Amino acid sequence: MSPLPASQFDLFVVGDGVAAWMAALLMKRLQPGRAIGIAACDAAGPGRDDPVLVARPGFRALMARLGISEIDLLEQCDATFLLGTEHHLGGGGAFFQGCGAYGAPANGAAFHHYFLRLRTAGAPYPYDTFSLGAAMASQGKFIHPADNPRALESSFDYGHVIETARFRDLLSQTALSAGVVRTGAPVSEAIFTEGRIGSLQLEDGGHLEAGFYLDCSGPARTLWPDNPIQVLGPALLSQTARVDRAEQGSGNLSRALSTAGPSGWTSELALQSARVCQTFELADSEEANAHHLAAPWAGNCLALGRAAHRLSPVHTPFLALLERELDLLSALLPAEPGACEVEAREYNRRINETYARVHDFQTLFEIAIATRAGKSASAPSAPLARKLEQFRSRGRMVMYDEEVFSESEWTAALIGLGHLPERTSPLASAAPIAAVRANYEKLLHKIGQSTARMPDQLAYIAHMQKMMRESGGVDAV
């Protein structure tokens, strides 16, 4: 039997999950005139994604580029607004890790130096009481941040919790409407010519050709299974999680909960209609090593999402990493698919740094969980060790290129996990402690007043939807 005639595409995406459809849609939006195709493969599929996804603040800009509005996410993906994560460490210890500001800097010194001075002086306030986002999250409140940078209500930021299957459906419908072409038969393998993918073999015996390929087939890496990996280090937490789903009721939608157990931890994320609990256990096998492809972009093929990396599920980083992968791809779009070595080199340099920095942040939590469980913790990477040393030494936060988690999140996590600095910045020492205390107590009062005026998130979402129906636009509540 002779092969079917080849279909021709400028770019072809292999996969059927969120990464695949998001990548296909973005490529179509960026280059509407190009032929973008997509096909599933046996190894990939929506069932392999997490049941819920966590989006960080930068996700909103990506959604705007995709042509998907916030109201679409709320109405079609059961999404909620997420202000941060409340971590319960056991033994009564808890802290909030949000994207927004904690306190306010003064005289060139970050707020946490003043917090430490207050703490030493006996002030009874936990670090996160100085965060408006934390106050809102603890009470389930939400409004959009204010535009005026001087307003207290501009001091927080937010992400989303999104129901994965519905989000994948929204992405696929939007992509197909935008002109992405879905082929009928799944892809079985890539056929290489001189170290590059020449064409794809389909399961029905057909084949297709493209100038450039995106492998979003998940851990199977259907297009380039032999592409070497680079190990980042042990990821103590097993990906095999138990998922429980419960009716939402009138619970708090604005925060995620992360509760440490004797040998792992449980995370709870809120959708509008349900609460999704995932339980993660410690694992010791080499299988649990965090890793990524040494060269996610090789030749004319780029691996995205779980085809490119396997990191710990701590902080549900999948969507944040996908956002960064797509941002980088957008900035480095191959001008000529046959000659894109420099683009690939720069992409790999930056994305590998990104994976390493996310792994560092996860390691911070995994060390705490492993220590609690009486297991030996993995050694931090050299950059993380430097960061820990500098923070413990004098509260100096070392931030590197390609960080995903913000300086305020790192600070909240380090303080929350008990890495308290031995010394504070000399810049924070000029003001008398009484003045510092009066100043920040005034802030606490404002935070209390502001939060009291805000609506619950469910009410806020209902208001947004009503405004949308009545006027075609959304006003602030």
Added chain:
Amino acid sequence: MESGSTTRRVIIAGGGTAGWMTAAGLSHQLRGLGLEILLVESEQIGTVGVGEATLPHMRFFNQSLGLDERELMAFTRATFKLGIEFCDWGRIGDAYIHPFGDYGEDHEGIAFHHIWQHMQATGQAGRIDSYSLPCMMSEAGKFAFPSSRPDDLLATYSYAYQLDAGRYAQFLRRFSERNGVRRIEGRIVDVAQDPETGFIRELKLESGETVAGDLFIDCTGFRALLIGETMGARFMDWSDVLPCDRAIAVACQSTAPSVAYTRATARKAGWQWRIPLQHRIGNGHVYASAFVSDEEAGDILLGNLESAPNGEPKLLRFKAGQRDRQWIGNCVAVGLSSGFLEPLESTSIYLIQAAITALIEVFPAGTVDARDIAEFNRVMDLEYERVRDFLILHYHATERDDSAFWDYVRTMKIPDSLAYKMELFRERGIVVTYKDGLFLHPSWVAVYLGQRVVPERCDPRVVELGDEVWGKYAALKDEIQTRMTGLQSHQEVIDAYCPSGEEA
């Protein structure tokens, strides 16, 4: 981890710009620590004092001290600076301005220089400078303060100063002494160290007086008396990639209204600066002595002045490079003692400022801690390396082959870090930027394009942009021209805002 005694007494060895900036920064920012700060300097020892051009970062240093800009500019006879004009670098006859601001604006994630390159290829663009308000203001001799409204065209740039560095040091001396800094006149003849720790214990002066302290800041200039001669920091020589090692400086009278930019004109074996202050023009010829004699270099300088020199030219010798450690024990190097990168991009005062900022952030309010030293040295190494790469780019990105000097710098082996950056830009127009780099995206674009490093490939989306996009950029160019017509001249702004009262 810790050693030495609690820091109560800080000794700054050497005055000049570095010494008095350090004194001002420490005495103001660390006023809560109750430090005693002493500065030892000798009137017999001159300062280099040619660092007259600055970067916008200096404004933030001055603001952090609460200095009054009008008063400072009048006292230092300063002018505003919107960028640097480079003449004859890529080829003889070429000229471009490296502005302290943006070119155009990006479109849906496509960097403006890709759009400009495509427009130029289709004959729609004109010079890239015409999409930059600071470039156009510089050329027209105009100036306006930037706007704080982010959507305003006047918010697309920043500014620095061109000033008399000697008078800047005097200004900061007055400020520092008001803050309690004590100046000791004297020449340092010996340095006593603790035999066990190697820490500096005291400075011995020619008068016989001794000055003891807990922390010593080396601002002794090229000599590096404390960090080099005493503590043994090794000098890392970068003259293989930055071969200029001499400068001859002389001032002359202004013959025209001042302009808000510095000029750097490439010469046979180096380059010549022109820095307009309110009362004079600062001039200097930076050159590589392996390629031109001192006598010929002096002739080149004097032959290219716009008016008679104010005095005898002053010769400076230096070597490009940095100390392998800028903080050892209880000794921190600030300024020329820590290293030297030639003044091509006005980075000397910036590097002083960077060291002071880093020192304040990790200041040993208790005892000296090895972790603070490691962090300070890491931060400063990064600063030096990234400035170095940007400076080398100016020499290496050239088509000039009219002298042995230009043949050398055009073909020399450059650091891998810079080679990587240049390859990315040359092949695909990608600008490699880092979180901690001093020079941002527009600065790299200015020098690349200004010196004929043109990308072979662009962002593929530019060919799909429609007429409305091209119309937007045509409108931007027109708006810049329209805004220009309403602006005052640079001289008018100086006369109204900060006249020095000195005769031009």
